Amino acid sequence: MTKIKWGILGAARVNERLMPAIVQSDTGELIAIGSRRKGAAKECLLKYLPEYEDKVSCFDGFNQIINHKNIDAIYIANTHDQHFKTIAQCLKHNKHVLSEKPITVNAKQLQSLTKLAKQQNCFLMEGVWMRFLPAIVKLQQLLSEGVIGNVHSVNANFSLPGSFADTHRLMNPVTAGGALLDLGIYPISIADVVFNKAPEHIKSFVHKSTTGIDERSTALIDYGNGQFASLASALQQNGPTEACINGELGYIRIPQFVGAQSIELHISGQDPKYFEYNFSDDENFKFEIAHVTQCILQKQTQSSVLPLSTSLRVMNIMDTLRAQWQLQYSNAVESAELTN
Numbered sequence: 001m002t003k004i005k006w007g008i009l010g011a012a013r014v015n016e017r018l019m020p021a022i023v024q025s026d027t028g029e030l031i032a033i034g035s036r037r038k039g040a041a042k043e044c045l046l047k048y049l050p051e052y053e054d055k056v057s058c059f060d061g062f063n064q065i066i067n068h069k070n071i072d073a074i075y076i077a078n079t080h081d082q083h084f085k086t087i088a089q090c091l092k093h094n095k096h097v098l099s100e101k102p103i104t105v106n107a108k109q110l111q112s113l114t115k116l117a118k119q120q121n122c123f124l125m126e127g128v129w130m131r132f133l134p135a136i137v138k139l140q141q142l143l144s145e146g147v148i149g150n151v152h153s154v155n156a157n158f159s160l161p162g163s164f165a166d167t168h169r170l171m172n173p174v175t176a177g178g179a180l181l182d183l184g185i186y187p188i189s190i191a192d193v194v195f196n197k198a199p200e201h202i203k204s205f206v207h208k209s210t211t212g213i214d215e216r217s218t219a220l221i222d223y224g225n226g227q228f229a230s231l232a233s234a235l236q237q238n239g240p241t242e243a244c245i246n247g248e249l250g251y252i253r254i255p256q257f258v259g260a261q262s263i264e265l266h267i268s269g270q271d272p273k274y275f276e277y278n279f280s281d282d283e284n285f286k287f288e289i290a291h292v293t294q295c296i297l298q299k300q301t302q303s304s305v306l307p308l309s310t311s312l313r314v315m316n317i318m319d320t321l322r323a324q325w326q327l328q329y330s331n332a333v334e335s336a337e338l339t340n
Contacts, residue, residue, distance in 0.1 A: 003029045004096075004293045007065035009086060010077030011035035011044035014100055018075060019049045021285035027293035031071050034059040036078075062086065066093050073123070073296060076100055079169050080176035081333045084109040087124070088338055091116050096123035096296050098288075101185050103127075105176045105329060107315045108336035114308045116338065123296050125303045126311040128189055132287040134277040135260035136193060139245070139252060142265065143194065148247030154194050154229040155246070156187035158258060159216075159239035166211050170235055176329050178213035180318055184233035186258045188314050190243045191221065191229040198313050200224045206325040209235075214327055221317070259284060 006022050006029065008015060015033070022030045030049075033056060035041040041058035049056070059065060065074065066089055074090045076083055076099035084104045090097050091113070103126035104110045117124035130136060143151065160170075160183055169175040170182055201222040209215040216234030223229065232239075243257040250267035254260050265273040279286075295303055302308055328334060 002297060003027055004296050005029050005031045005070055005072045006075060007031055007068060007071040007073075007095075008033040008075045008077055009035075009062050009065060009090075010079075010100075011037065011040035012077040012100070014077050015044050016048045017282060017284040018077070018289075019045075019052075020282035021289040023049065023052060024283075024286060025289050025293060027297060028289055030056050032057040032059060032065050032068060034062050034065045036061060062089075066090055066095065072096060073098065073292070075127070080105055080181055081174065081329070084113065084336070085339075087113055088116060091120045091122050091124065094120055094122060098125050098127050098292050101126050101128050102181045102315065102318070103311055104315065105181065106334055106336070107312055107319050109334075110308065110312050110315050112336045112338055114312070117301060117308075121301060123292070123301050124308060125292060125295075125306055126308075127288060128185070128306060128311075129285050129288040130186060130189060130258050130260065131193065131306050132291055133260050134287065135254065135263050135275065136190075136257075138263055138275055138277070139254065139260075140193065142252060142263075143245070147249070147265065147267065148245070148251060149249035151194055151245055151247045152227060153246045154191045154231075154243065156190050156229070156243035156257065157232040157239055158183045158186045158241050159232070159234040159237040161236070161238045163236055166209075171209055171211050171213060173212050173329055174333070176333055177211070178327070179216055179233040179235045180214050180321060183235070184214075184217065184219075184231070184321075185314065185318065187229075187231035187233060187243070188219075188317050190254075190257055191223075191231060192310065192314055194245055195223045195227060195229070197223060199229075199317065202317065202320050202324070204321050204324050206321075206327075208325070208327070212327070214322075214325060217321070217325070219317075219321055
């Protein structure tokens, strides 16, 4: 079977789950990893996939991978502020791209990359792995069958406990930090999975850190026809990562919805039903990688599950929230200009 040969740009922690998904895939093969920090790519490989030390090339930099003649697709795993420029460079070198979320920091950047990917006839997708999990697929099936009747509301929260230094990428505006782009995209995405349309009105509340990024926020989103979402994300806060979809006949609860392995179906007057989809930590990304490699092998330039128009819809919501909070990054980070 033909395999898609992958390169990874960035020695991020996401590689702990990403690299096993690629090497265990029937349709993917990991060729190389690169990092701009000297020695980091090798450190990453030895930490997360030591048995592949002699099989995967490691580079101090990105150009060797972007120009690598044997690499078909590249996963973007560097910081948010660098996604736009790095993706553009990959597309210009005719590489298919799967980017860690958020694919860009604003809608204008995504629109520019969408045009570029079309011009280059390259596949481009945002890596929101949650959308490809069997539990989320089951959620969509249950909703399409109308098991809870008309859906009235969605409640979802994603908080990250612990303390982060001001220089940490999550707290740093230079790296497009903040809870929204890193965590808040997931509650927004689960609401998007449920309603599958753009909202009509958005109201929100935010608490900013001393560095100026959004440390925690709550958004109230009106999707029209009496359908609402209450979505929250926070850094340096404890809280349950869960989503609840509420309907006229019952509700669906998804514990740990970001990496969902189960769904609870509660219908009034009936015993609850539980659907389990267990997988190990090193299998988290396998569903997404399997989908992307099939798309590329079938010469598709966008995903049917997560097309760029859907990513744009979510990005527009995040742009609206940041505008309400008067949270804008530097011109260099926000720029949507493609350079030669």
